[in-house]
Amino acid sequence: MVNVAILGFGTVGSGVAEVLTGHEGSIARKVEQSVALKYILNRHDQPDSPFAPYFVKDFGVIEADPQVDIVVEAMGGVTAALDMTRRALQAGKHVVTSNKELVAAHGYELTQLAREQGVCYLFEGSVGGGIPIIRPLSQCLAANEILEIYGILNGTTNYILTRMIRAGLSFAQALEEAQAQGYAERDPSADIEGHDACRKICILSAIAFGRHIYPHQVPTQGIDKVCLEDVDYAAAAGKCIKLLGRAIRQEDGRICAYVAPHLVDQSHPLAGVEDVFNGISVRGDAIGDVMFYGRGAGKLPTASAVVADVIDIACHMGYRKALCWAQGGPEVACGTQGLATRWYVRGSAEADALCNALGGGTALRREGAAPGQAACITTRALTQEELEGCLDGAGAWTAIRVLN
Amino acid sequence: MVNVAILGFGTVGSGVAEVLTGHEGSIARKVEQSVALKYILNRHDQPDSPFAPYFVKDFGVIEADPQVDIVVEAMGGVTAALDMTRRALQAGKHVVTSNKELVAAHGYELTQLAREQGVCYLFEGSVGGGIPIIRPLSQCLAANEILEIYGILNGTTNYILTRMIRAGLSFAQALEEAQAQGYAERDPSADIEGHDACRKICILSAIAFGRHIYPHQVPTQGIDKVCLEDVDYAAAAGKCIKLLGRAIRQEDGRICAYVAPHLVDQSHPLAGVEDVFNGISVRGDAIGDVMFYGRGAGKLPTASAVVADVIDIACHMGYRKALCWAQGGPEVACGTQGLATRWYVRGSAEADALCNALGGGTALRREGAAPGQAACITTRALTQEELEGCLDGAGAWTAIRVLN
Numbered sequence: 001m002v003n004v005a006i007l008g009f010g011t012v013g014s015g016v017a018e019v020l021t022g023h024e025g026s027i028a029r030k031v032e033q034s035v036a037l038k039y040i041l042n043r044h045d046q047p048d049s050p051f052a053p054y055f056v057k058d059f060g061v062i063e064a065d066p067q068v069d070i071v072v073e074a075m076g077g078v079t080a081a082l083d084m085t086r087r088a089l090q091a092g093k094h095v096v097t098s099n100k101e102l103v104a105a106h107g108y109e110l111t112q113l114a115r116e117q118g119v120c121y122l123f124e125g126s127v128g129g130g131i132p133i134i135r136p137l138s139q140c141l142a143a144n145e146i147l148e149i150y151g152i153l154n155g156t157t158n159y160i161l162t163r164m165i166r167a168g169l170s171f172a173q174a175l176e177e178a179q180a181q182g183y184a185e186r187d188p189s190a191d192i193e194g195h196d197a198c199r200k201i202c203i204l205s206a207i208a209f210g211r212h213i214y215p216h217q218v219p220t221q222g223i224d225k226v227c228l229e230d231v232d233y234a235a236a237a238g239k240c241i242k243l244l245g246r247a248i249r250q251e252d253g254r255i256c257a258y259v260a261p262h263l264v265d266q267s268h269p270l271a272g273v274e275d276v277f278n279g280i281s282v283r284g285d286a287i288g289d290v291m292f293y294g295r296g297a298g299k300l301p302t303a304s305a306v307v308a309d310v311i312d313i314a315c316h317m318g319y320r321k322a323l324c325w326a327q328g329g330p331e332v333a334c335g336t337q338g339l340a341t342r343w344y345v346r347g348s349a350e351a352d353a354l355c356n357a358l359g360g361g362t363a364l365r366r367e368g369a370a371p372g373q374a375a376c377i378t379t380r381a382l383t384q385e386e387l388e389g390c391l392d393g394a395g396a397w398t399a400i401r402v403l404n
Numbered sequence: 405m406v407n408v409a410i411l412g413f414g415t416v417g418s419g420v421a422e423v424l425t426g427h428e429g430s431i432a433r434k435v436e437q438s439v440a441l442k443y444i445l446n447r448h449d450q451p452d453s454p455f456a457p458y459f460v461k462d463f464g465v466i467e468a469d470p471q472v473d474i475v476v477e478a479m480g481g482v483t484a485a486l487d488m489t490r491r492a493l494q495a496g497k498h499v500v501t502s503n504k505e506l507v508a509a510h511g512y513e514l515t516q517l518a519r520e521q522g523v524c525y526l527f528e529g530s531v532g533g534g535i536p537i538i539r540p541l542s543q544c545l546a547a548n549e550i551l552e553i554y555g556i557l558n559g560t561t562n563y564i565l566t567r568m569i570r571a572g573l574s575f576a577q578a579l580e581e582a583q584a585q586g587y588a589e590r591d592p593s594a595d596i597e598g599h600d601a602c603r604k605i606c607i608l609s610a611i612a613f614g615r616h617i618y619p620h621q622v623p624t625q626g627i628d629k630v631c632l633e634d635v636d637y638a639a640a641a642g643k644c645i646k647l648l649g650r651a652i653r654q655e656d657g658r659i660c661a662y663v664a665p666h667l668v669d670q671s672h673p674l675a676g677v678e679d680v681f682n683g684i685s686v687r688g689d690a691i692g693d694v695m696f697y698g699r700g701a702g703k704l705p706t707a708s709a710v711v712a713d714v715i716d717i718a719c720h721m722g723y724r725k726a727l728c729w730a731q732g733g734p735e736v737a738c739g740t741q742g743l744a745t746r747w748y749v750r751g752s753a754e755a756d757a758l759c760n761a762l763g764g765g766t767a768l769r770r771e772g773a774a775p776g777q778a779a780c781i782t783t784r785a786l787t788q789e790e791l792e793g794c795l796d797g798a799g800a801w802t803a804i805r806v807l808n
Contacts, residue, residue, distance in 0.1 A: 130690065132694070140539050144427075287709075288699045293697065294695065303547070304690035308543060319724075
């Protein structure tokens with residue numbers, strides 16, 4: 001018998017409790033022993049919950065119980081979650097989480113601690129909700145040198161962009177709708193400013209490239225400045241706007257990781273990833289491009305990823321290879337300064353003048369464009385510095401990178 | 405040190421040799437010991453090959469060498485491959501393969517034998533080339549009840565259909581082009597008649613549903629009867645034709661597995677899977693729909709999947725949970741008789757008469773249609789028997805299922 005304790009009883013914690021108990025029989029068949037829920041750490045009184053018999057308020061009970069094999073940290077945030085994760089690992093318990101904020105900030109320390117203790121620290125649910133990505137990246141693509149990872153990592157912003165593209169809503173209207181649908185939080189800043197995608201690209205980079213990259217090393221731009229004119233101009237070029245997290249291995253071994261909106265061609269598989277879905281593309285030297293697609297968040301998808309980690313640990317009690325990587329540092333990540341791409345540029349200028357200033361470009365047309373405003377896509381790949389040099393003195397302008 | 409022997413030195417075998425030796429350093433870091441190539445079973449004399457020092461002609465040498473830990477079977481076919489796989493497993497060696505024909509026909513026996521011997525029999529490369537699918541399905545989605553799997557499982561036929569759709573080539577022209585490009589074999593029957601996709605859906609079904617389904621239990625239809633008129637009519641309906649392998653869990657627990665062309669809506673993620681790419685969609689009760697996309701064949705993608713299995717075994721020497729399932733039987737699989745879907749129907753009739761005969765339908769139009777010929781998509785979902793009943797006495801007709 002393998003005993004599990006869940007820390008927290010919010011969306012993810014209650015989902016894990018449901019999946020663990022609801023699939024008890026099939027999980028026991030897979031593990032070849034029963035996997036039983038023993039405790040749920042819940043600071044609220046919820047005597048009417050069907051899970052009330054499992055509730056405890058003191059983490060010390062879980063920490064001190066030698067029968068608890070696996071702890072599911074489903075509290076979110078960093079402070080208490082970090083403290084309890086450390087204590088659970090130090091007590092020789094395996095820990096599973098979907099807490100991307102914690103893994104992005106403290107993943108190196110926690111995976112090392114787990115390794116020292118001979119236990120696992122797993123977090124399949126931290127990126128892409130229920131989409132299998134951490135295990136495929138660390139195991140199935142293990143024979144590859146990973147060259148690049150990029151994808152739509154945040155469902156909330158993808159929903160907002162999809163509504164702007166499909167229904168012509170403004171950013172503010174689409175955000176309001178996303179909040180009404182429960183896809184965006186009341187304080188949506190972590191999503192729309194790109195911080196959530198930033199944490200996820202940090203985690204994917206650590207797995208793919210073997211070094212920790214910290215969120216503060218990743219230039220991060222959200223979608224709050226994307227406006228309907230840009231959406232329309234992009235459509236005129238056969239492209240759509242997507243918020244991408246991206247990490248590229250440079251020739252010197254450094255990783256160029258960043259989060260920013262991109263113009264993506266309609267023929268690219270990521271262009272078809274709509275609404276709250278996520279899509280993650282990985283390029284390896286042997287495999288070429290592979291893409292993973294699915295529901296990037298939500299109670300049951302995330303719970304299913306967490307419980308898959310629990311099953312993996314229970315199947316290989318004590319023998320599963322640790323998932324870990326090397327410490328990061330200022331030498332690991334480079335900014336986007338050296339990254340040359342084509343750009344979409346919109347400015348207060350005549351189209352010809354704008355294209356000329358950029359050393360060549362394709363002018364874009366849209367209905368209802370204000371006179372004296374133009375947009376184009378550059379012919380050449382330019383770094384941000386080169387772009388700024390070209391547009392020096394050209395008045396107000398907006399620019400978005402073009403993917404490939 | 406972990407020692408590997410490769411059986412066969414064709415496309416896959418030579419690719420595995422290249423990836424194993426070319427990534428020696430990074431593989432050793434992952435496994436924390438070196439993984440060395442020791443033998444290659446090659447019945448040809450190739451003294452100029454850089455791998456010549458590894459060549460042996462007698463499988464007995466590999467079988468009898470207690471230092472060989474992992475055997476990669478890359479011979480293809482069933483007879484010799486089955487014999488040597490059995491002997492390797494009986495000698496206590498782990499076996500890795502991408503041989504879908506062997507796994508589909510003898511996977512139950514071989515996984516059982518591996519389990520009895522306390523070794524692994526792994527075959528990530530047998531479905532979807534380098535696309536991670538077997539491990540995600542068996543591990544990452546382990547907390548789900550799998551409801552359905554369907555996908556584009558054969559790159560050759562997808563290339564042919566893509567060229568018919570995009571370039572207006574006839575089936576025969578597109579096949580000839582695929583052969584010239586090296587995407588189709590000189591005898592293309594295993595691909596175009598659907599047998600390759602059939603083997604793959606058998607393997608996916610075993611992993612997803614836990615019972616072996618044999619190829620002869622899977623009604624299999626290829627693309628050799630798809631013609632340009634159908635491609636055009638489908639386009640008029642906003643759909644494209646894709647060859648899908650599909651396995652659906654029925655309410656009575658039986659599995660409806662089959663291979664057939666389908667009309668797929670342009671908005672469906674599989675519609676964008678073009679050329680030799682594969683796309684596999686999995687529906688679980690917790691996760692909803694997830695899709696895996698990538699290059700479904702080719703030397704290095706397949707080799708990368710095979711080597712990932714080698715790395716997994718080497719990382720968990722002797723402790724990896726066996727991948728296995730229960731024996732199949734006539735009670736496991738049901739045919740497609742009970743499967744009601746909408747249908748695309750083309751016949752020698754007036755459009756109205758055709759729609760009426762089918763109990764309602766949407767007539768499709770295409771340029772250059774011959775008079776007296778019409779096509780429509782049925783309004784109702786019908787079983788094959790019901791469809792045949794509707795069209796009894798209606799002259800010659802062709803029908804293709806519509807996906808959802």
